[in-house]
Amino acid sequence: QVNLVESGGGLVQSGGSLRLSCAASGSFFSINAGGWYRQAPGKQREFVATITPGGIRDLADSVKGRFTISRDNAKNTVYLQMNSLKPEDTAVYFCYADVISRRYWGQGTQVTVSS
Numbered sequence: 001q002v003n004l005v006e007s008g009g010g011l012v013q014s015g016g017s018l019r020l021s022c023a024a025s026g027s028f029f030s031i032n033a034g035g036w037y038r039q040a041p042g043k044q045r046e047f048v049a050t051i052t053p054g055g056i057r058d059l060a061d062s063v064k065g066r067f068t069i070s071r072d073n074a075k076n077t078v079y080l081q082m083n084s085l086k087p088e089d090t091a092v093y094f095c096y097a098d099v100i101s102r103r104y105w106g107q108g109t110q111v112t113v114s115s
Contacts, residue, residue, distance in 0.1 A: 002026040002104040006095050009109030016113070017083045022095030022106055024076040032098040034071060034078040038091035038111075045094070049080060063089075085113045 008020040024031055035050030049059045049069040057069055068081040078095060092108040 002028050002097060002099050004095055004097055004104055004106035006093070006106040006109040009093060009111045011112045011114065012085055014085060014087055014113055014115050016085050017081070018085065018111060020080040020082070020093055020095070020109060020111075022078045022080075022097070024078075024097050024099075024104075028099045030073070030099075031071075031076055031078075032100075034095065034097045035069065036078075036080050036093055036095050038089075038093045039108075040088075040091040043091075048093070051078065082111070085111075087113045087115045089113050 003025050005023050008018055012018055033050050033052050036048040037045050038048050039045040047060050048063060049067060051057050051069045051071050053073060059067060066084045071078045090113050092110050094108045095106040097104050
């Protein structure tokens with residue numbers, strides 16, 4: 001079993017920054033890919049960013065140049081640094097971690113960007 005705990009969400013003004021963290025705990029050796037999705041009210045969950053254990057990254061076009069994903073393998077933690085936030089970034093952000101052949105999800109953290 002793998003548990004993911006997210007933190008760092010909140011309310012921020014347009015142009016501001018937030019840093020999300022996703023810490024994994026439980027009975028596993030290591031995390032494969034980890035990353036983030038988000039879901040805005042009335043919309044489908046959408047991909048935001050992913051990172052491999054070796055540090056290969058992929059980000060959605062809508063966040064490139066503003067968001068950065070990183071990870072600390074020793075801490076089994078994935079981070080999402082969000083800069084230049086826009087109102088359209090408002091959503092619940094969910095982290096995930098791939099362990100062996102299964103994907104685990106966090107409970108979600110709310111990010112609200114006011115204009």
